[in-house]
Amino acid sequence: MSDSSFIRSEMLQPQIPPVSERGIVKWLRENLFSGWLNSILTILALVALYFALSNSLPWVLNGVWDAGSLNDCRAILAARGEDAVGACWAVLSRWNQFIYGFYPVELYWRPTLAAALLIVALAPVLYFGLRRPTTYMTGGIGLLLLLSLFGLKTDTWHIGLAAAVFGALTAVAWLLPKKLLYVTLAFPGIGFWLLWGGSAWGPVAVMIGLGLVGALALWTIPRIGMILAALLAALLFLSWFMDPISSVLDFFGMILGWVLAPETVASILRPVAGLRDLLPLQPHVSGGLQSLLPVSLEQVDSDQFGGFLLAFVIGVTAISASLPIGIVLALGRRSDMPLVKMICVGFIEFVRGVPLITMLFTASLLLQYFLPPQTNFDLILRVIILVTLFAAAYIAEVVRGGLAALPRGQYEAADALGLDYWQAQRLIILPQALKISIPGIVSSFIGLFKDTTLVALVGLADPLQGIRKIVLADTDWKGIYWEPFIFVGCIFFVVCFSMSRYSMYLEQKLKTDHR
Amino acid sequence: MANAAKMTVTDEVAIQITAMNKWYGQFHVLRDINITVNRGERIVICGPSGSGKSTLIRCINRLEEHQQGQIVVDGTELTNDLKNIDKVRSEVGMVFQHFNLFPHLTILENLTLAPIWVRKVPKKEAEETAMYFLQKVKIPEQAHKYPGQLSGGQQQRVAIARSLCMKPRIMLFDEPTSALDPEMIKEVLDTMISLAEDGMTMICVTHEMGFAQAVANRVIFMDQGQIVEQNEPKEFFNNPKSDRTKLFLSQILGH
Ligand SMILES: Nc1ncnc2c1ncn2[C@@H]1O[C@H](COP(=O)(O)OP(=O)(O)OP(=O)(O)O)[C@@H](O)[C@H]1O
Numbered sequence: 001m002s003d004s005s006f007i008r009s010e011m012l013q014p015q016i017p018p019v020s021e022r023g024i025v026k027w028l029r030e031n032l033f034s035g036w037l038n039s040i041l042t043i044l045a046l047v048a049l050y051f052a053l054s055n056s057l058p059w060v061l062n063g064v065w066d067a068g069s070l071n072d073c074r075a076i077l078a079a080r081g082e083d084a085v086g087a088c089w090a091v092l093s094r095w096n097q098f099i100y101g102f103y104p105v106e107l108y109w110r111p112t113l114a115a116a117l118l119i120v121a122l123a124p125v126l127y128f129g130l131r132r133p134t135t136y137m138t139g140g141i142g143l144l145l146l147l148s149l150f151g152l153k154t155d156t157w158h159i160g161l162a163a164a165v166f167g168a169l170t171a172v173a174w175l176l177p178k179k180l181l182y183v184t185l186a187f188p189g190i191g192f193w194l195l196w197g198g199s200a201w202g203p204v205a206v207m208i209g210l211g212l213v214g215a216l217a218l219w220t221i222p223r224i225g226m227i228l229a230a231l232l233a234a235l236l237f238l239s240w241f242m243d244p245i246s247s248v249l250d251f252f253g254m255i256l257g258w259v260l261a262p263e264t265v266a267s268i269l270r271p272v273a274g275l276r277d278l279l280p281l282q283p284h285v286s287g288g289l290q291s292l293l294p295v296s297l298e299q300v301d302s303d304q305f306g307g308f309l310l311a312f313v314i315g316v317t318a319i320s321a322s323l324p325i326g327i328v329l330a331l332g333r334r335s336d337m338p339l340v341k342m343i344c345v346g347f348i349e350f351v352r353g354v355p356l357i358t359m360l361f362t363a364s365l366l367l368q369y370f371l372p373p374q375t376n377f378d379l380i381l382r383v384i385i386l387v388t389l390f391a392a393a394y395i396a397e398v399v400r401g402g403l404a405a406l407p408r409g410q411y412e413a414a415d416a417l418g419l420d421y422w423q424a425q426r427l428i429i430l431p432q433a434l435k436i437s438i439p440g441i442v443s444s445f446i447g448l449f450k451d452t453t454l455v456a457l458v459g460l461a462d463p464l465q466g467i468r469k470i471v472l473a474d475t476d477w478k479g480i481y482w483e484p485f486i487f488v489g490c491i492f493f494v495v496c497f498s499m500s501r502y503s504m505y506l507e508q509k510l511k512t513d514h515r
Numbered sequence: 516m517a518n519a520a521k522m523t524v525t526d527e528v529a530i531q532i533t534a535m536n537k538w539y540g541q542f543h544v545l546r547d548i549n550i551t552v553n554r555g556e557r558i559v560i561c562g563p564s565g566s567g568k569s570t571l572i573r574c575i576n577r578l579e580e581h582q583q584g585q586i587v588v589d590g591t592e593l594t595n596d597l598k599n600i601d602k603v604r605s606e607v608g609m610v611f612q613h614f615n616l617f618p619h620l621t622i623l624e625n626l627t628l629a630p631i632w633v634r635k636v637p638k639k640e641a642e643e644t645a646m647y648f649l650q651k652v653k654i655p656e657q658a659h660k661y662p663g664q665l666s667g668g669q670q671q672r673v674a675i676a677r678s679l680c681m682k683p684r685i686m687l688f689d690e691p692t693s694a695l696d697p698e699m700i701k702e703v704l705d706t707m708i709s710l711a712e713d714g715m716t717m718i719c720v721t722h723e724m725g726f727a728q729a730v731a732n733r734v735i736f737m738d739q740g741q742i743v744e745q746n747e748p749k750e751f752f753n754n755p756k757s758d759r760t761k762l763f764l765s766q767i768l769g770h
């Protein structure tokens with residue numbers, strides 16, 4: 001039999017792989033000392049690590065936690081020995097200002113409750129209404145909330161209420177996790193009310209208005225077409241929240257004023273002057289409801305917001321609003337309709353070309369000119385709007401990348417099955433494009449959240465600049481440097497790292513290609 | 516192979532293409548196309564690469580737009596009217612060379628999506644129909660897997676089943692087997708043959724000449740965007756008239 005001819009008489013059965021050694025030694029050899037170059041690098045890295053930690057670790061660990069002022073702190077350190085080093089963590093006794101800004105101390109329970117409800121509102125969205133994680137998140141945050149409320153010395157009445165509410169929510173999470181989405185829907189109103197206080201009917205009327213606008217649009221689009229429906233919805237939106245009648249009257253007044261004397265103009269407009277009180281509808285509705293059933297909380301003004309409370313209000317609102325806006329912009333940029341495409345491209349490129357700081361200054365000054373004169377937005381709201389638009393432009397580009405990565409066959413298959421544009425986008429294209437874009441979207445979110453510290457430039461008290469300066473202005477803590485930075489940095493890190501981990505979970509979860 | 520007796524052709528016209536022309540920019544890709552397809556007919560289109568076969572059948576469900584002439588599908592003329600386009604698309608199923616299944620949905624969801632959203636069929640009923648057609652293409656056990664977990668041949672059979680779930684009256688196939696390994700080609704062709712036996716009106720772009728001989732009642736040969744020859748399969752293969760056809764046949768059957 002020659003060497004080149006071979007016939008297998010029996011097929012081989014699969015065998016288990018050879019047993020190799022395991023454990024820490026193997027891991028070390030494979031990962032740290034797998035060759036002379038890697039061994040040298042490992043040793044160099046260890047040396048570098050030693051020098052870095054030998055200087056900073058004692059400083060961190062030997063910190064002074066109990067001191068009334070920086071001088072006390074230094075005295076304590078000096079008493080320990082000639083060259084004792086240590087951080088002065090005692091400055092964190094001002095932690096509450098870093099977290100709550102200038103929010104009235106006796107009302108701390110309100111932002112705390114709002115934060116806990118935010119987590120409950122997020123749970124069903126983040127975990128697709130899966131029972132286990134949703135329940136753990138709801139129950140866990142409930143316990144944490146009760147502990148914090150005890151810590152904040154909230155009165156028993158409020159603690160009892162919170163316990164009842166979160167007990168109920170946890171039960172709902174376990175029995176009907178998807179129903180928690182109602183909390184998500186209601187949260188914008190509840191959160192706003194808890195934070196700013198005032199009549200509960202204000203936010204209710206706002207949400208009713210938005211609901212009506214949405215319902216009107218949904219009802220009219222199939223009946224009278226996209227454009228008319230959009231106009232109608234816009235009209236309802238304007239009459240609910242603004243005062244188009246007064247604007248129109250002012251406009252006519254101005255035109256008439258060019259040719260007629262002011263008194264004549266006034267007499268012409270007098271019969272219709274009553275119409276000026278008609279709109280906006282929102283305050284009428286909320287006022288009416290409030291007089292029927294007064295429910296209100298003590299009002300807190302925007303200038304009392306600061307610290308992480310402010311960062312979270314801006315960050316969370318902007319994050320949740322920028323995603324849908326970004327998606328719409330990305331779709332618009334790929335639209336066949338030239339006008340839509342032009343508007344979207346123009347917006348995206350403009351926003352990306354302008355520094356965020358410029359836009360923040362715009363928020364504090366220019367927006368006032370562009371918006372109708374009656375709208376007296378407060379600064380936080382204006383900042384939120386601009387930060388949202390800013391993030392939306394970036395997200396639009398990230399999502400566009402995801403859309404472009406989809407093979408044309410997906411669009412064609414959707415078309416060939418007879419799905420219309422919106423069905424195809426919603427059911428086929430976006431789920432896949434967004435999945436591809438998750439890392440980019442989350443990067444944008446993380447960037448956005450960290451950029452909330454820039455609001456210091458328009459005079460809002462962000463945790464990093466605003467609050468730190470205020471703490472430093474206290475004569476007790478004048479001259480302290482690293483400690484507040486480290487504290488604020490740690491909190492930012494925890495939040496941003498969680499977002500990043502969640503995005504990895506999500507990618508894993510949505511992985512269905514099995515390739 | 517196929518049971519020809521069962522495959523009846525009626526006089527009713529399913530697709531009528533008259534004097535149709537299409538350009539990509541300056542490039543005249545389809546030139547003066549005239550085809551009439553009766554209900555129950557099975558047409559095979561072949562021709563060299565780039566001759567416009569895909570473009571032609573993609574015009575039939577308006578994935579591509581034609582610039583001149585007329586295409587009437589099931590009595591509905593294809594114009595810019597979106598309503599007509601949607602109507603035609605829901606009557607015409609299409610199977611692609613690269614399957615184009617939706618990778619983020621399970622097989623069952625792939626099959627029920629269009630019936631639920633386009634035909635407004637209740638979910639339960641849609642799932643029953645889906646299982647019926649999965650049975651028909653012989654892979655009911657894969658219903659809860661994702662497309663990425665299936666072999667190419669299985670994916671293509673799912674794609675066929677997905678089209679069938681819309682209960683189309685006409686099926687278009689664009690080289691359904693040319694992305695498949697030889698051993699999977701047969702399972703897909705068998706599925707198509709059984710579809711033909713059920714009397715489905717079919718237009719297939721394919722170079723599977725065995726399939727053409729077994730089920731087609733007409734073979735259309737295209738080159739440079741035009742119909743060069745069309746004939747019954749027997750005549751077409753045994754007695755081609757045009758030199759181009761002869762050359763083409765010698766190339767694909769030759770070696
Ligand atoms: N979107 C397009 N823009 C411009 N030219 C195109 C486009 N799509 C196809 N073509 C050209 O039109 C011609 C016909 O293409 P088509 O895909 O219909 O050929 P085909 O016969 O299906 O070829 P194959 O057998 O390779 O699939 C080719 O020359 C191709 O280059």
Ligand SMILES: [Mg+2]
Nearest residue numbers: 568569570690
């Ligand atoms: Mg082709």
